[in-house]
Amino acid sequence: MNKPNLYTCLSPALIHLYDLTDTIVVIIDVFRATSTIATALFNGAEKVIPVAAVDECKRIGSLVDGYITAGERDGKVIEGLMYGNSPAEYPREFIEGKTLVLTTTNGTKLLHMAIANGCDHVITGSFPNLGAVCDHLVKQNKKVVLGCSAWKDRFNLEDTLFAGAVVSRIKEHFTIHCDASLMAENMYDLHKNDIHDFIQKTTHWHRLAAYGLEKDLHYCVTEDVANVLPLYKNGELIAG
Amino acid sequence: MNKPNLYTCLSPALIHLYDLTDTIVVIIDVFRATSTIATALFNGAEKVIPVAAVDECKRIGSLVDGYITAGERDGKVIEGLMYGNSPAEYPREFIEGKTLVLTTTNGTKLLHMAIANGCDHVITGSFPNLGAVCDHLVKQNKKVVLGCSAWKDRFNLEDTLFAGAVVSRIKEHFTIHCDASLMAENMYDLHKNDIHDFIQKTTHWHRLAAYGLEKDLHYCVTEDVANVLPLYKNGELIAG
Numbered sequence: 001m002n003k004p005n006l007y008t009c010l011s012p013a014l015i016h017l018y019d020l021t022d023t024i025v026v027i028i029d030v031f032r033a034t035s036t037i038a039t040a041l042f043n044g045a046e047k048v049i050p051v052a053a054v055d056e057c058k059r060i061g062s063l064v065d066g067y068i069t070a071g072e073r074d075g076k077v078i079e080g081l082m083y084g085n086s087p088a089e090y091p092r093e094f095i096e097g098k099t100l101v102l103t104t105t106n107g108t109k110l111l112h113m114a115i116a117n118g119c120d121h122v123i124t125g126s127f128p129n130l131g132a133v134c135d136h137l138v139k140q141n142k143k144v145v146l147g148c149s150a151w152k153d154r155f156n157l158e159d160t161l162f163a164g165a166v167v168s169r170i171k172e173h174f175t176i177h178c179d180a181s182l183m184a185e186n187m188y189d190l191h192k193n194d195i196h197d198f199i200q201k202t203t204h205w206h207r208l209a210a211y212g213l214e215k216d217l218h219y220c221v222t223e224d225v226a227n228v229l230p231l232y233k234n235g236e237l238i239a240g
Numbered sequence: 241m242n243k244p245n246l247y248t249c250l251s252p253a254l255i256h257l258y259d260l261t262d263t264i265v266v267i268i269d270v271f272r273a274t275s276t277i278a279t280a281l282f283n284g285a286e287k288v289i290p291v292a293a294v295d296e297c298k299r300i301g302s303l304v305d306g307y308i309t310a311g312e313r314d315g316k317v318i319e320g321l322m323y324g325n326s327p328a329e330y331p332r333e334f335i336e337g338k339t340l341v342l343t344t345t346n347g348t349k350l351l352h353m354a355i356a357n358g359c360d361h362v363i364t365g366s367f368p369n370l371g372a373v374c375d376h377l378v379k380q381n382k383k384v385v386l387g388c389s390a391w392k393d394r395f396n397l398e399d400t401l402f403a404g405a406v407v408s409r410i411k412e413h414f415t416i417h418c419d420a421s422l423m424a425e426n427m428y429d430l431h432k433n434d435i436h437d438f439i440q441k442t443t444h445w446h447r448l449a450a451y452g453l454e455k456d457l458h459y460c461v462t463e464d465v466a467n468v469l470p471l472y473k474n475g476e477l478i479a480g
Contacts, residue, residue: 011251013254013257014254017393153257155250155423156419157419157423160419160423177443177446179400180395182441183427186430187423203419
């Protein structure tokens with residue numbers, strides 16, 4: 001039996017190159033949206049509503065009493081929203097049973113592009129839920145595109161390392177004719193044992209560490225500490 | 241004194257993300273356009289005229305008696321053109337003093353985008369002229385974008401490896417805040433000693449080896465065997 005294909009797309013600006021029909025798209029935004037999404041759902045959030053614009057976040061947040069609005073710019077909570085983008089802000093005792101309306105830019109853009117291009121379904125992935133993502137992909141036995149959210153469409157290392165971690169774990173179940181996947185796996189293999197040091201060389205580290213977010217970033221590259229499957233349905237991410 | 245910035249752009253579809261003002265753009269199309277260009281100029285070609293379309297190749301080729309038209313599709317010389325894309329077709333005894341009108345797709349597209357976006361000047365690079373490219377970039381002391389031609393806009397390994405080779409050789413002369421450059425350097429360091437084996441895992445190898453072009457591809461990743469600087473001026477590449 002033919003194994004399904006797996007591809008890695010390194011930027012939202014390249015997603016149009018992939019036929020997404022009958023494809024599972026994994027949205028990857030390691031620093032920090034998809035790490036925060038996994039953490040909130042793992043800790044019992046009822047759902048996470050990802051939105052691109054701050055105004056939409058406020059609007060949806062105002063629809064239902066108890067919705068939590070969240071988003072940051074330049075390391076600070078956006079004016080008019082309640083919380084930030086840090087996974088550390090969403091422990092079980094706070095987030096359980098609640099709905100998080102989260103503004104993200106890079107990740108949400110890619111998610112909406114995947115939906116618009118007619119993919120089968122979307123899940124989100126980051127190191128904290130690596131195992132859950134891999135289990136789902138193997139079980140589904142469908143074509144996969146690992147979609148790196150990048151940074152303003154530019155290649156980034158942290159999303160690539162996560163794609164590489166997925167390839168490394170599940171490659172025997174897929175047909176992989178894709179230089180980006182091969183590169184990602186090489187980069188993950190090269191750095192899996194020094195990942196906490198290596199991420200300090202990335203451009204995103206420098207951007208976010210300036211806001212004192214080092215602890216967050218180390219958490220975001222820690223594997224399997226929030227093993228839940230965020231599944232996108234009707235505009236919402238729920239634990240699958 | 242501040243060192244100039246160096247960036248690596250992994251696909252023509254991402255070139256708009258870079259400000260090319262006062263920037264040297266290095267067009268990289270390892271398999272095989274920029275390897276063939278270096279080889280033809282190293283072997284004494286008067287100039288190489290890179291064109292995107294087959295019709296344009298024929299038109300320019302017909303303007304001057306003695307112009308050599310060249311281009312391949314699917315491993316064969318295009319009907320109506322005289323030669324193929326192989327560097328092995330352009331030894332000194334054949335090409336010296338002649339003009340080569342070469343159709344390429346990925347590389348020429350990127351070259352024209354760089355010019356349209358107002359860069360300072362364009363050179364072309366591949367492993368055979370790695371040293372000449374590095375010497376020029378260090379001497380010029382200007383901002384650099386290493387532009388991978390990719391394959392139909394998709395990331396490819398061979399162009400990335402060349403970008404990594406450049407970064408590896410000249411990084412101390414530049415400011416590099418660019419995840420793509422860091423990745424490229426890592427990939428080059430990882431594979432510089434097994435590059436002839438490693439390239440056999442790339443998608444482009446599989447595409448071209450099917451046409452019996454293995455020897456060409458090994459040549460294209462051999463460093464410093466055609467050390468000339470192809471400099472783009474008024475629509476033509478000349479030895480700089």
